[in-house]
Amino acid sequence: MRIVDLLSKESIKLNASPKSKPEAIDMLIDLQVKGGKIADKEAYKAGILAREEKGSTAVGEGIAIPHAKSEAVKAPSLAAMTVPEGVDYEALDDEPSNLLFMIAAPNDGDVHLEVLSRLMTILMDEDFRENLLKAKDADEFLKVIDEMEKEKYPDEPKAEEKSAEGYRVLAVTACPTGIAHTYMAAEALEKAGKKLGIPIKVETNGSGGAKNILTQEEIDACDGIIVAADKTVPMSRFEGKKVIRTKVSDGIKIPEELINRITKGDAPVYHHEGAADSGEKSSDGGEGFGRKLYKHLMNGVSNMLPFTVAGGIFIALAFLIDSLGGAPQDGDFGTHLAAAAWFKTIGNYAFQFMIPVLAGYIGLSIADRPGFLVGMAGGAMAAAGATFASPGGDVPSGFLGALLAGFLGGFLMLWLEKLCNGLPKALNGIKPVLIYPLGGLAIVGIMMCAVNPIMGLLNEGVSNFLSGMGDSSKVLLGCVLGGMMSIDMGGPFNKAAYVFGVAAISQGNFDIMAAVMVGGMVPPIAIALATTFFKNRFTEEERKNGPVNYIMGLSFITEGAIPYAAADPARVIPSCIIGAATAGGLSMAFGCSLRAPHGGIFVFPVVGNPLQYVIALAIGSVVGMLMLALLKKKQPQTA
Numbered sequence: 001m002r003i004v005d006l007l008s009k010e011s012i013k014l015n016a017s018p019k020s021k022p023e024a025i026d027m028l029i030d031l032q033v034k035g036g037k038i039a040d041k042e043a044y045k046a047g048i049l050a051r052e053e054k055g056s057t058a059v060g061e062g063i064a065i066p067h068a069k070s071e072a073v074k075a076p077s078l079a080a081m082t083v084p085e086g087v088d089y090e091a092l093d094d095e096p097s098n099l100l101f102m103i104a105a106p107n108d109g110d111v112h113l114e115v116l117s118r119l120m121t122i123l124m125d126e127d128f129r130e131n132l133l134k135a136k137d138a139d140e141f142l143k144v145i146d147e148m149e150k151e152k153y154p155d156e157p158k159a160e161e162k163s164a165e166g167y168r169v170l171a172v173t174a175c176p177t178g179i180a181h182t183y184m185a186a187e188a189l190e191k192a193g194k195k196l197g198i199p200i201k202v203e204t205n206g207s208g209g210a211k212n213i214l215t216q217e218e219i220d221a222c223d224g225i226i227v228a229a230d231k232t233v234p235m236s237r238f239e240g241k242k243v244i245r246t247k248v249s250d251g252i253k254i255p256e257e258l259i260n261r262i263t264k265g266d267a268p269v270y271h272h273e274g275a276a277d278s279g280e281k282s283s284d285g286g287e288g289f290g291r292k293l294y295k296h297l298m299n300g301v302s303n304m305l306p307f308t309v310a311g312g313i314f315i316a317l318a319f320l321i322d323s324l325g326g327a328p329q330d331g332d333f334g335t336h337l338a339a340a341a342w343f344k345t346i347g348n349y350a351f352q353f354m355i356p357v358l359a360g361y362i363g364l365s366i367a368d369r370p371g372f373l374v375g376m377a378g379g380a381m382a383a384a385g386a387t388f389a390s391p392g393g394d395v396p397s398g399f400l401g402a403l404l405a406g407f408l409g410g411f412l413m414l415w416l417e418k419l420c421n422g423l424p425k426a427l428n429g430i431k432p433v434l435i436y437p438l439g440g441l442a443i444v445g446i447m448m449c450a451v452n453p454i455m456g457l458l459n460e461g462v463s464n465f466l467s468g469m470g471d472s473s474k475v476l477l478g479c480v481l482g483g484m485m486s487i488d489m490g491g492p493f494n495k496a497a498y499v500f501g502v503a504a505i506s507q508g509n510f511d512i513m514a515a516v517m518v519g520g521m522v523p524p525i526a527i528a529l530a531t532t533f534f535k536n537r538f539t540e541e542e543r544k545n546g547p548v549n550y551i552m553g554l555s556f557i558t559e560g561a562i563p564y565a566a567a568d569p570a571r572v573i574p575s576c577i578i579g580a581a582t583a584g585g586l587s588m589a590f591g592c593s594l595r596a597p598h599g600g601i602f603v604f605p606v607v608g609n610p611l612q613y614v615i616a617l618a619i620g621s622v623v624g625m626l627m628l629a630l631l632k633k634k635q636p637q638t639a
Contacts, residue, residue: 002149003078003115003118003119003122003145003149004142004145004146004149006076006077006078006115007077007078007079007080007142007145008035008036008077009138009139009142010031010034010035010036011031011032011034011035011077011078011079011080012031012079012080012081012138012141012142013027013031013079013080013081013082014081014082014135014136014137014138014141015082015083015084016081016082016083017083017084017085018083018087019087020087020088021052021056021087021088021089021090023087024064024081024083024087024089024097024100025045025048025049025052025066025102026045027081028066028079028081028100028102029041029044029045029048029079029102031079031080031081031102032044032077032079032102032104035077035078035079037073037074037075037076037077037104038072038073038074038077038104039071039072039073039074040071040072041072043070043071043072044068044070044072044073044104046070047068047069047070047072048066048067048068048102050068051066051067051068052066054602055602056089056090056091056092057089058089058090058091058092058097059091059092059120059551060091060092060093060095060550061093061095061123061124061129061547062086062095062096062097062098062099062129063097063099063100063101063123063129064089064091064097064099064100064101065100065101065102065103065119065120066100066102066103067102067103067104067105067115068103068104068105069105069106069107070104070105070106070107071106071107073104073105073106073107074106075106076103076104076105076106076115077103077104078101078102078103078104078115079101079102079104080100080101080102080141081100081102082098082099082100082132082133082135082141083096083097083098083099083100084098084133085098086098087100098133099123099129099132099133101119103115103119117183118149118153120548120551121152121548122145122148122149122152124544124545124547124548125148125544126544128144128148131144132144132145167199167200167201167218167221167222168198168199168200168222168223168262168263169193169198169199169200169201169222169223169224169225169226169259169262169263170200170201170202170203170214170218170219170222170224170225170226171186171189171200171201171202171203171225171226171227171228171251171258172202172203172204172205172214172225172226172227172228172229172233173185173186173189173202173203173204173205173228173229173248173251174204174205174206174228174229174230174231174233174248175229175230175231175248175302181230181248181249181252181559181562182204182205182206182248183204183206184251184252184559184562184563185202185228185248185249185251185252185255186202186204186251188251188252188253188255189202189226189228189251189255189258189259190202191255192255192256192259193255193259195256196256196259196260198259198263200259201214201218205229205231205233214237216237219237219238219241222241223242223262223263223265224241224242224243224244224262224263224265224267225238225241225242225243225244225262225270226243226244226246226251226258226259226262227243227244227245227246228246228247228248228250228251228258229245229248229295230247230248230294230295230298231295231298231299231302231365232295232296232299232365235270238270239270239271240269240270240271241269241270242262242265242267242268242269242270243267243268243269243270244258244261244262244267244268246258249488249562252562252563252566253566293407295365296362296365296366296406296407296410297362297403298495299361299362299364299365300357300358300359300360300361300362300365300375300406301358301495301499302361303357303358303360303361304354304357304358304361305598307350307351307353307354307357308351308354308502308597308598309596309597309598309599310347310350311347311348311349311350311351311352311353311354312347312351312502312505312595312596312597312598313347313596313598313599313603313606314343314344314346314347314350315334315343315344315347315348315351315595315596316347316594316595316596316603316606317340317343317347317606318334318335318340318341318342318343318344318347319333319334319340319344319595319606320605320606321337321339321340321343322334322335322336322337322340325337325340327340351506352383354502354506355379355380355382355383355398355399355401355402355506356375356376356377356379356380356383356402357376357379358379358399358402358403358406359375359376359378359379359382359402359403359405359406359409360372360375360376360379360406361375361406362375362403362406362407362410363375363376363378363405363406363409363410363413364410365410366406366407366410366411366413366414367410367411367413367414367417369432370413370416370417370432370436370437370440371409371410371413371414371440373436373437373440373441374405374409374410374412374413374440374441374443374444375405375406375409375410377405377440377441377444377445378401378402378404378405378406378409378444378447378448379401379402379405379406381401381405381444381445381448381449381452382396382397382398382400382401382402382404382405382448382452382455383396383398383401383402384396385397385401385452385456386448386449386452387449387452387453388449388450391449396456396459397451397452397455397456397458397459398456398459398503398506398507399459399499399502399503399506400455400458400459401448401451401452401455401456401459404448404451404455405444405447405448408447409440409443409444409447412440412443412444412447413436413440413443416436416439416440416443417436420435420436420439423435459507471589474511474588474589475585475588475589476585477512477515477588478511478512478515478519478584478585478586478587478588478589479581479582479584479585479588480581480584481497481500481501481512481515481516481519481584482515482516482518482519482522482580482581482582482583482584482585482587482620483519483577483578483580483581483584484496484497484519485497485498485516485519485520485522485523485558485580485584486519486520486522486523486558486561486573486576486577486579486580486581487573487577489523489558489559489561489562489565489576494520494558497516497519498516498520498597500512500516501513501515501516501517501597502597505595505597510593510594510595510608511587511588511591511592511593511594511608513593513594513595513597514587514588514592514593514594514607514608514613515583515584515585515587515588515592516584517556517594517597517598517600518580518583518584518587518592518613518616518617518620519580519581519583519584519620520556520558520580521553521554521556521558521583521600521617521621522553522576522579522580522582522583522617522620522621522624523553523558523560523561523565523576523579523580523624524549524550524552524553524557524558524560524561525549525550525553525554525617525621525624526553526561526575526576526579526620526621526622526623526624526625526627526628527546527549527560527561527564527572527576527624527625527628528546528547528548528549528550528553529621529622529624529625530546530624530625530628530629530632531543531545531546531547531549532546532547533625533629534625534628534629534632536634536635537628537629537632537633537634537635538632538635539635542563542564542567545563548560549561553600553621554600554601555599555600555601555602556598556599556600557600561576568632571628571631571632572628572632574627574631575624575627575628575631576624578623578624578627579620579621579622579623579624579625579627580620580624581620582619582620582623582624583616583617583619583620583621583623584616584620586612586615586616586619586620587612587613587616590609590612590613590615590616591608591609591612592607592608592609592610592612592613592616593607593608593609594606594607594608
């Protein structure tokens with residue numbers, strides 16, 4: 001969705017002079033109303049103010065981007081305002097804001113995230129900001145944005161880029177969280193296609209759903225399809241086509257090689273087996289068993305994350321409220337005050353879904369809808385600790401039990417489906433609604449009651465081991481987990497460390513998640529610092545994009561470091577690992593804890609020992625920056 005398409009002349013005001021942040025907000029809301037996309041001004045304003053209460057939307061560098069999703073919004077739109085003298089918008093850098101954009105998004109979908117991401121990317125260009133501030137009228141303002149978007153996103157699908165025969169190469173990109181890798185791989189593939197002169201279209205399966213979806217006509221006419229994904233995507237539509245299935249990181253690192261393999265016919269023909277849209281059952285497609293297991297796991301993790309993050313933050317807020325209210329830190333801590341009890345109760349509702357959803361979506365990835373029942377039921381039994389002697393629950397087997405329920409239950413469901421292939425065809429109609437659910441529930445019920453006592457004791461043993469670790473061992477563990485967050489920046493090592501941290505939260509070990517998050521925040525911040533203070537180690541484009549990593553790092557989006565790591569892995573990755581490991585170890589040494597499994601700087605108020613946590617982050621980031629300055633060579637500078 002292009003920014004210039006969301007702006008109208010009526011929603012742009014140049015050379016404004018608001019005296020305060022509230023006045024600036026009112027002026028922007030009036031511009032939105034003039035744009036004609038707001039059905040209820042007061043309801044929309046309430047959404048804007050609610051978002052500002054969580055923290056200022058001024059991000060520094062003179063930029064502020066207030067935004068809200070609301071029922072009062074009829075269609076996505078933008079309002080823009082320049083303030084030459086600046087206005088105090090409570091920015092992170094304490095500087096006045098002179099360039100303000102306000103996003104209005106309807107409740108259905110995550111269009112505001114897409115627009116926010118694109119805005120932040122292009123606004124990091126200092127020359128672009130200067131040109132916007134110099135614009136004499138709305139037409140010139142729109143022209144500056146249009147030219148910048150065409151320069152920054154030249155690979156967006158355009159009618160003239162499509163050959164008479166259609167797109168020669170199609171692609172699908174997807175990562176577990178659907179935030180960074182997904183779109184970076186799409187951008188890399190589209191740029192490579194343009195460079196090679198090969199028409200390409202990329203479907204993105206991001207956090208806001210599938211976008212730029214491939215049509216059956218395009219699939220039928222293309223030479224082949226690249227599926228660069230770390231989670232399951234619909235595959236039955238590619239039956240009989242040449243398909244390359246690979247990691248999403250390969251879409252970022254070797255896009256030209258993948259496209260050339262398709263155009264030269266060096267790709268296997270895909271044959272789909274089983275139910276429609278199973279992304280995994282295929283007789284060919286170039287994926288090994290280990291790779292498939294990883295994708296099954298990531299399918300569970302990606303669907304678990306919203307429950308984990310939202311529930312965890314609500315629970316953390318409950319502890320913060322009780323702490324600020326002076327409540328005793330006893331067994332009822334987090335429920336003493338009425339507001340705290342509300343947040344903790346709601347958070348618990350969401351958090352309780354975490355383990356069943358993890359197992360359910362692993363089962364779904366393996367055996368489609370029949371596997372979903374097996375995984376969800378098995379995950380719920382793992383969370384409760386169901387046994388033959390105590391079906392209502394005994395010793396919960398937690399994450400370990402959920403993984404077993406998802407994987408073993410899913411594969412047993414495949415076995416049951418094959419077993420039912422010999423039944424009369426007249427029973428085909430009742431297989432998915434009666435035979436599979438009954439058989440699957442019986443299988444997983446027996447399985448989990450049998451293994452839960454063993455898995456529960458193992459889970460309890462791991463928890464006790466972590467709780468009983470000495471200080472030096474904890475520091476070492478923090479170093480290892482922090483370093484793992486930087487090894488592949490969103491890949492298997494990163495996700496393994498993150499899942500370990502989430503599992504520790506569910507067992508009451510909150511210091512592990514603190515080390516994990518601070519380790520994940522360091523790489524982008526270290527790179528941003530290096531591009532700021534050691535400019536001669538980076539190309540002009542890297543220097544321009546560097547400041548974006550301050551925001552990504554502070555938001556706990558490790559993937560912001562990927563372009564730099566891909567360009568110079570031998571120097572960037574070790575530097576980031578050392579910096580992240582330092583931060584993770586210091587977090588453990590300082591006794592920092594974190595009950596919220598995501599959020600970056602926005603959840604620092606609920607961190608245990610927050611000042612020491614900031615110190616750990618700062619030291620780790622500086623160490624990473626200095627390593628980069630030491631290892632990277634000076635780059636040729638243009639005049």
